[in-house]
Amino acid sequence: MTRALLLRALTKKKKLVPPNAHRSISIITNLSRCISTLILAEHESGSIKPQTVSTVVAANQLGESSSVSLLLAGSGSSLQEAASQAASCHPSVSEVLVADSDRFEYPLAEPWAKLVDFVRQQRGDYSHILASSSSFGKNILPRVAALLDVSPVTDVVKILGPNEFIRPIYAGNALCRVRYTGPGPCVLTIRTTSFPVTPVTESKKATISQIDLSNFKEEFVSRSRYVGQSTQDTERPDLGSARVVVTGGRALKSVENFKLIENLAEKLGGAVGATRAAVDAGYVPNDLQVGQTGKIVAPELYMAFGVSGAIQHLAGIKDSKVIVAVNKDADAPIFQVADYGLVGDLFEVIPELLEKLPEKK
Ligand SMILES: Cc1cc2nc3c(=O)[nH]c(=O)nc-3n(C[C@H](O)[C@H](O)[C@H](O)COP(=O)(O)OP(=O)(O)OC[C@H]3O[C@@H](n4cnc5c(N)ncnc54)[C@H](O)[C@@H]3O)c2cc1C
8 A cells, every 4th residue: 555545545534434334233132031230330530431331332232121220439529420421321221329438439449349249239139240341340340259259251242142242262363152150140341342332312311329338337448548540641532442543563662752653643633552562662651552461442543553463462453443554564464454554664654644644623
């Protein structure tokens, strides 16, 4: 592919997306009992996070007559704002449960896991307990499963029925069909990039209930301590849910050079990603790592510069709608998965793209 063609393709981004990009998932279900799902909701600055809404979409696929409850914990006015938003985030949400206490100011796994068990005992049995496969969900749900003495099913990418799921194994090189046969509840983490949220016209507001925490014992929260949180650039979209992701690999060679990737991401209104080699070399912090041991992304446009295409990296990008790769090695494995590939030196290509792409609107 020539540079001129790549540039033309990028300036007409909309056309890059194939018509079948938003795949529909067919569901086989033999539901015989009512499905009642509790979802651990993530929120920030008074807003529910997009991955929680994707988890609601997944919950809907467990069965036709499912009821969906969202559990929000935290403290203060931002929690109540998030709860109010959660109540209308998707028409299938039937109830929003709010645990308002200083003890949940930070998302520590131990008190959260105890809270889930507490809520389950107070509000009745749930057939399913779900969270997204984010660091939040992956931290808490295994503890919930251990408390309930059940085995969790992690990283679900497709739901075939109330107890039958598809999940990736071997760094995404194989898909495994899992049937959960243990006692209830069925505890799942959801790979949210596989459950896109489609716009819904119906608007409905779920009821919001405050959880009575007077019997929630203090010793439940004593084992872990919040130390701190560092948040990167908040101007850019979240890597996990961005429409455009621009990723740089080891070939960038320095922190200084990595600014080329950041400038291009800025121009395209996208998020910055990195390979593990780039992270290990210290060019960017590790929360930008994409891949098997980093973030899973599914943007409309994924651009990889100086990325070889190791399987561990590809495991994190395979759901991207369009993949563009620039690498000076024509045999680099990334070209096997790229929709558009350009054999070239990124230090020439990126400045040219920066010059010729129109300014962000
Ligand atoms: C258990 C495990 C988990 C892992 N998890 C992850 C993960 O989550 N994410 C991840 O990314 N990796 C992961 N890795 C590492 C992975 O195997 C690769 O080592 C890594 O992805 C390579 O990064 P890279 O493509 O930047 O570097 P390299 O493999 O060194 O590739 C650099 C590429 O840049 C090209 N290049 C060089 N100069 C230029 C230039 N000027 N212009 C254009 N192209 C140029 C080269 O041709 C080469 O293809 C994991 C590995 C293991 C064992």
